[in-house]
Amino acid sequence: MTDQASVVESDTPEIPGKPTSASRTTLSHIMTHNDTNLLGSVHGGVIMKLVDDAAGAVAGRHSGGPAVTASMDEMVFLEPVRVGDLIHVKAQVNWTGRTSMEVGVRVVAERWNESTPPTQVGSAYLVFTAVDADGKPRPVPPVLPETERDKRRYQEAQIRRTHRLARRRAIRELREQRAADGFED
Numbered sequence: 001m002t003d004q005a006s007v008v009e010s011d012t013p014e015i016p017g018k019p020t021s022a023s024r025t026t027l028s029h030i031m032t033h034n035d036t037n038l039l040g041s042v043h044g045g046v047i048m049k050l051v052d053d054a055a056g057a058v059a060g061r062h063s064g065g066p067a068v069t070a071s072m073d074e075m076v077f078l079e080p081v082r083v084g085d086l087i088h089v090k091a092q093v094n095w096t097g098r099t100s101m102e103v104g105v106r107v108v109a110e111r112w113n114e115s116t117p118p119t120q121v122g123s124a125y126l127v128f129t130a131v132d133a134d135g136k137p138r139p140v141p142p143v144l145p146e147t148e149r150d151k152r153r154y155q156e157a158q159i160r161r162t163h164r165l166a167r168r169r170a171i172r173e174l175r176e177q178r179a180a181d182g183f184e185d
Contacts (some may be wrong), residue, residue: 017142023061027054042081054089055103059128073125085109095157099137
């Protein structure tokens with residue numbers, strides 16, 4: 001895998017990197033009855049929106065302007081969230097490409113009226129693309145991992161990117177082959 005700094009195009013001026021901590025953020029929200037599903041726990045879509053909101057804030061901070069959600073690689077729900085839980089959605093840029101960024105998100109919950117330690121209830125990885133005023137992709141600063149954990153997250157993000165691109169390529173090739181064989185989908 002190549003290092004992003006070596007992939008700078010000659011007609012694009014090099015953008016100074018930003019440390020992971022420069023855009024890291026936490027969004028907190030208390031869950032109410034308005035957030036519940038038919039089973040009485042907090043609806044997964046409510047959590048997903050908070051995840052997207054926090055990740056979008058981080059992507060915008062890191063890129064220095066608008067960024068749009070390109071994909072959600074993975075959303076894992078580990079524990080149910082209940083009414084009265086105080087949710088903390090913690091997000092940071094894990095990896096950057098030329099115009100895209102992977103944002104890692106960790107969701108923890110604690111009871112609003114108890115002093116017990118928070119419990120991790122979910123996690124997600126989202127890819128954002130920085131866009132200009134016309135909605136066209138624009139370059140983003142490289143992320144500069146600061147800690148060993150940041151470096152591990154950067155490496156894991158590169159693996160997820162490789163898998164994401166390989167999956168897209170394999171599906172495209174399968175569809176092309178099926179079309180060449182006369183199958184209509």
